[in-house]
């Protein structure tokens with residue numbers, strides 16, 4: 070693929086070129102990527118140029134009962150955090166790619182929804198690429214497009230045979246637009262870049278991209294792999310230990326989304342409902358409880374008072390069957406919303422709140438961060454996250470922000486009066502736990518960095534520097550990071 074045909078090493082340009090080839094070879098064959106550089110490049114433009122695709126230990130297998138009749142399976146044991154896929158899109162469209170002042174709207178007959186601008190333009194971009202590269206037609210048209218179209222073949226189809234174009238304005242292959250629209254409708258991803266924060270805003274002009282390999286993964290709301298994007302480059306990592314022969318799932322829609330919204334988003338993939346364990350639990354809670362949970366969560370947005378949000382949080386808790394295990398994803402948003410109300414009060418009345426109230430608020434913040442993490446399946450022992458797992462219902466960014474927030478609460482408690490903390494520790498043991506959290510939390514942060522971000526501290530500073538500054542703990546965190 071990469072041939073070293075240049076020999077003029079004294080020529081600066083050729084040296085740069087050869088270095089670039091070396092890097093692409095490292096990426097392609099060994100999955101070694103300079104994440105900080107790629108992230109920096111993504112900030113200039115999400116259409117990343119200098120990166121190679123990487124395919125980790127995965128294989129495509131025929132699987133009964135799946136929409137496309139196939140899925141991705143582990144050919145060998147996979148460890149937590151292992152890099153499975155780095156893939157450039159076949160085509161991608163961002164809002165800034167759209168002609169200024171123009172709104173492109175389409176109505177999708179499959180989903181009965183108004184098409185988003187970027188997704189509509191994506192169809193023409195994919196067509197354009199196939200037009201220019203007719204040999205790629207087969208790979209795109211071998212993606213699942215719903216039951217009305219022929220089932221895709223197991224392996225990626227061989228390049229389409231095509232005859233030379235006889236007329237300059239005629240494609241060398243048949244581009245069936247309805248079929249292509251259906252392919253995009255089933256397979257397009259929204260490649261939002263990493264920001265270090267979670268956003269639950271659904272924008273009309275969200276970016277849209279088509280990936281040929283990532284599209285072959287099937288969905289689970291509680292997946293064992295998670296995808297993130299640097300610009301339009303998709304990165305898929307294992308979030309759990311995956312045994313040889315096990316299917317690897319990614320989420321098409323976030324598992325923290327309320328049940329009804331999730332089912333609506335997944336309806337075209339699972340007309341009789343998503344069969345994952347989370348959806349089975351939600352269904353067992355009953356539709357009324359799920360609906361009530363969603364209404365109460367919405368009401369939390371409008372209710373600004375701490376007391377009001379506390380009340381709503383306990384009401385949300387009652388919508389889960391007592392027999393349910395700790396996985397209660399909507400509780401993470403509920404805990405976060407109560408935490409936001411407490412933070413707002415702390416910020417507004419920092420110097421007016423009595424010391425005891427201040428401390429109890431900070432302790433509550435810490436408890437809420439821990440509860441939010443527990444509700445998305447992070448296991449705890451003695452109030453500390455344990456186990457070799459990364460979050461699968463949320464991005465690793467959310468998880469790291471929670472860890473930073475918890476560390477910040479602990480720091481605030483310590484800085485106030487260390488001696489008092491020790492006295493309290495003697496009484497309740499709570500401050501002792503906090504000091505343990507500082508040590509173990511940072512170790513855990515390292516694990517998250519290594520597994521979730523590829524072990525790059527430079528990248529961590531780029532992604533979370535501003536948040537760390539906002540929490541006034543730059544010195545502490547950076548000294549821990551080294």
Ligand SMILES: [Zn+2]
Nearest residue numbers: 290343345348
């Ligand atoms: Zn599900």
